Amino acid sequence: MPSVQLNHAQRELTVKIVYYGPGLSGKTTNLQMIHQRTQPEVRGRLLTVETHDDRTLFFDLLPVFFSTQNGFKVKVKLFTVPGQVIHNATRRIVLQGADAVAFIADSRRSASPENNNYWKNLLENMRENGLEATHVPVVIQYNKRDLPDTRTDAEIEETKKRGKEPVIGAIAIRGEGVLETLHAVLQSAYRSIDSRAHLAKNIGLTEKEFLTQVFANIDTKGTALEKDFPPKKAAEARP
Amino acid sequence: MSNPPAPARDSVLQRRLSLSDMLDVPAFAEVVKGFVELYRIGIKVFDDKGTKLADIKIGNGDFCGYVFSFPDGRSSCTGWVGRVKDGPIAPVHGARLPVLDDEPAPKGLVAAPCFTGLRYLILPIMWEGDTLGRIIFGPFLPDDMRGFPSSLTEISKNFDISKAQILVEKIRRAPESTVAKVMLHFAQLFDTLLSAGQKMFLTSQMHIEATLETNRDLEERNQRLEGMNTRLKELDRLKSAFLATVSHELRTPLTSIIGYSEMLAEGLAGPMNQEQVDYVRTIMEKGETLLKLISSILDISQIEAGKVRLSFEAYDVKDLLQSSASSVRPQAQKKGVDIEVKLPAHIERAVGDKERLRQVLVNLLANAVKFTPKGGKITASLSFSDKQPELKSAGYRIVIEDSGVGIPPDQFDKIFQSFYQVDSSSTREFGGAGLGLAIVKSFVEGHGGQVQVSSTVGQGSRFTIVLPQQPTGPVAHIAPPVQTPPEDRF
Numbered sequence: 001m002p003s004v005q006l007n008h009a010q011r012e013l014t015v016k017i018v019y020y021g022p023g024l025s026g027k028t029t030n031l032q033m034i035h036q037r038t039q040p041e042v043r044g045r046l047l048t049v050e051t052h053d054d055r056t057l058f059f060d061l062l063p064v065f066f067s068t069q070n071g072f073k074v075k076v077k078l079f080t081v082p083g084q085v086i087h088n089a090t091r092r093i094v095l096q097g098a099d100a101v102a103f104i105a106d107s108r109r110s111a112s113p114e115n116n117n118y119w120k121n122l123l124e125n126m127r128e129n130g131l132e133a134t135h136v137p138v139v140i141q142y143n144k145r146d147l148p149d150t151r152t153d154a155e156i157e158e159t160k161k162r163g164k165e166p167v168i169g170a171i172a173i174r175g176e177g178v179l180e181t182l183h184a185v186l187q188s189a190y191r192s193i194d195s196r197a198h199l200a201k202n203i204g205l206t207e208k209e210f211l212t213q214v215f216a217n218i219d220t221k222g223t224a225l226e227k228d229f230p231p232k233k234a235a236e237a238r239p
Numbered sequence: 240m241s242n243p244p245a246p247a248r249d250s251v252l253q254r255r256l257s258l259s260d261m262l263d264v265p266a267f268a269e270v271v272k273g274f275v276e277l278y279r280i281g282i283k284v285f286d287d288k289g290t291k292l293a294d295i296k297i298g299n300g301d302f303c304g305y306v307f308s309f310p311d312g313r314s315s316c317t318g319w320v321g322r323v324k325d326g327p328i329a330p331v332h333g334a335r336l337p338v339l340d341d342e343p344a345p346k347g348l349v350a351a352p353c354f355t356g357l358r359y360l361i362l363p364i365m366w367e368g369d370t371l372g373r374i375i376f377g378p379f380l381p382d383d384m385r386g387f388p389s390s391l392t393e394i395s396k397n398f399d400i401s402k403a404q405i406l407v408e409k410i411r412r413a414p415e416s417t418v419a420k421v422m423l424h425f426a427q428l429f430d431t432l433l434s435a436g437q438k439m440f441l442t443s444q445m446h447i448e449a450t451l452e453t454n455r456d457l458e459e460r461n462q463r464l465e466g467m468n469t470r471l472k473e474l475d476r477l478k479s480a481f482l483a484t485v486s487h488e489l490r491t492p493l494t495s496i497i498g499y500s501e502m503l504a505e506g507l508a509g510p511m512n513q514e515q516v517d518y519v520r521t522i523m524e525k526g527e528t529l530l531k532l533i534s535s536i537l538d539i540s541q542i543e544a545g546k547v548r549l550s551f552e553a554y555d556v557k558d559l560l561q562s563s564a565s566s567v568r569p570q571a572q573k574k575g576v577d578i579e580v581k582l583p584a585h586i587e588r589a590v591g592d593k594e595r596l597r598q599v600l601v602n603l604l605a606n607a608v609k610f611t612p613k614g615g616k617i618t619a620s621l622s623f624s625d626k627q628p629e630l631k632s633a634g635y636r637i638v639i640e641d642s643g644v645g646i647p648p649d650q651f652d653k654i655f656q657s658f659y660q661v662d663s664s665s666t667r668e669f670g671g672a673g674l675g676l677a678i679v680k681s682f683v684e685g686h687g688g689q690v691q692v693s694s695t696v697g698q699g700s701r702f703t704i705v706l707p708q709q710p711t712g713p714v715a716h717i718a719p720p721v722q723t724p725p726e727d728r729f
């Protein structure tokens with residue numbers, strides 16, 4: 001059972017999202033893109049914590065925060081895990097208390113074995129952390145769709161049928177699919193937390209407000225989210 | 240068996256960091272000191288619990304000391320310091336928004352005019368949406384101040400304005416907007432220090448946590464393996480106990496079957512025609528085969544259970560080999576296979592478990608007969624040497640050679656394992672459960688000896704047994720195949 005970080009005394013809700021997946025699949029790139037497109041007032045720095053010995057990463061962290069109409073403070077913490085096999089302990093620590101996971105897969109055919117290994121590793125680490133896969137929703141991103149060996153749309157459709165997780169194609173270096181993935185993973189996180197902590201009833205935070213508060217401060221221009229969450233300037237320009 | 244979920248270990252990632260987590264406080268105080276000396280304005284930094292992280296004063300000591308020397312001055316001063324340190328960082332309770340004159344200033348800044356006419360600026364420390372503390376600049380002498388306010392001059396009728404005038408001049412005079420600009424610089428520097436500090440703190444904490452987690456994981460794995468090992472050993476023991484019991488239970492009725500068949504065949508219960516006699520003899524023979532098989536299973540299960548103890552006595556090796564060969568000769572003759580025994584003229588008496596060794600020789604000879612076709616030949620030769628190379632001591636060498644089907648070299652090790660057959664078809668063709676050689680090996684090694692095999696497929700096999708003349712220790716014990724690790728010593 002993930003620990004819902006709902007602190008009534010401090011009127012604060014913390015939502016933890018973990019970007020999981022093999023090394024070099026594009027997890028950090030996802031966070032960089034989100035960082036770039038998010039207004040500085042609502043986010044912290046993109047923190048990258050490295051090990052002392054080499055350039056391998058411990059994790060990246062990007063905090064995004066806002067206050068609800070009811071004056072509840074909401075902090076969304078986006079983490080990435082290190083992909084290197086030897087850092088499993090770190091992956092497990094970062095995964096603790098996650099409310100939802102974005103699994104960043106490399107969509108090249110040659111990357112399938114790696115994706116599978118890390119998928120199994122994710123499930124195993126969830127179990128080790130006492131998180132049940134049924135309680136921690138996972139969203140799959142098929143990244144690097146620009147590369148030659150990438151899977152076709154039809155093949156990705158096939159993947160969708162094999163499980164219940166939403167699957168989103170992406171080219172993270174160009175920002176394509178990044179916000180769509182964030183939206184899907186935040187939506188799943190909200191629903192999962194709401195089913196246990198009844199956010200709408202208890203703190204008056206609806207799914208719509210939750211998502212709007214986040215995406216109102218993110219530049220959604222050119223993404224599938226543009227219609228539902230128009231970029232700020234366009235919104236203000238409206239009569 | 241399901242593992243309980245890992246205990247909730249609260250990672251540093253799960254908790255809100257405080258300023259003192261992220262700052263190296265003494266080093267930070269040095270930075271503040273440098274800043275204060277450069278700009279000549281006092282700086283105080285508190286965290287959200289009111290803990291002081293830095294407090295560097297400059298210029299105001301004498302003036303404030305003088306004000307403090309009056310009882311009313313002291314109480315007003317204490318009240319105001321409390322307001323600045325703990326009060327809301329908002330334009331309330333005597334604080335107001337700063338006058339910036341279009342100069343850049345940090346967000347959330349408020350101005351707090353002191354009752355003396357001096358001034359403070361208070362800035363909240365914002366970090367990832369949280370207020371982690373406050374930075375206080377001051378007191379400074381606002382450049383728009385014209386004379387002392389009555390709130391100061393009226394603290395006592397003894398208050399000496401001209402003395403206060405001299406003392407206050409030691410405090411830096413500056414426009415509020417200038418101090419705000421300096422504060423912006425300080426806030427930027429502070430932010431950089433915090434993010435560097437946060438990174439360092441998280442890095443070192445994660446190093447520790449990852450190491451602990453790795454250890455925990457290894458320990459858990461070890462425990463699981465140990466548990467599995469214990470279970471396997473227990474299962475193995477149960478298997479051996481079960482086999483031993485079953486073998487015993489089977490032997491008793493089987494002995495009766497053989498016994499009664501024998502009596503029938505001998506005509507003890509009345510005459511039978513030839514066909515009936517043949518049938519009964521077949522029952523007898525198959526019964527004998529079954530009995531041998533059960534005995535082998537019993538032997539193996541006892542060896543595996545670690546229950547076999549050899550009892551050593553002096554015996555004659557020549558006799559033993561002779562009599563073993565005689566016992567398989569009827570089978571060999573029936574098959575048309577010749578057995579030759581080659582013995583040296585004289586040989587020393589040896590010490591060993593005679594019955595177990597007889598079993599070894601009979602097993603090897605019977606095997607040779609089994610796998611040698613009609614017209615083949617088996618030779619069993621015995622020799623003695625004061626120094627057998629394999630043993631580095633005096634001992635006997637018995638070589639049993641046949642002209643049978645042979646064994647492929649890659650099977651040499653495996654044939655000595657329980658229930659192993661060179662190929663499963665040989666079981667059907669030649670019978671047996673593949674236990675004989677496992678028993679041979681265990682018994683020979685229980686004497687401190689060795690068994691070797693060499694063979695050319697299609698031409699024959701040669702089994703060599705080397706036995707010490709005198710086994711070391713009066714009673715040998717055959718270790719069970721699953722080794723138990725030694726107990727912890729400490």
Ligand SMILES: Nc1nc2c(ncn2[C@@H]2O[C@H](COP(=O)(O)OP(=O)(O)O)[C@@H](O)[C@H]2O)c(=O)[nH]1
Binds near residue numbers: 021029083104170171
């Ligand atoms: N061609 C291509 N390269 C990408 C894409 N996304 C990330 N990369 C590159 O893949 C490499 C690894 O990305 P990174 O985000 O560091 O992977 P991480 O190990 O999962 O954090 C970097 O060189 C990225 O620029 C993509 O969509 N297409």
Ligand SMILES: [Mg+2]
Binds near residue numbers: 027028029057080
């Ligand atoms: Mg990375």
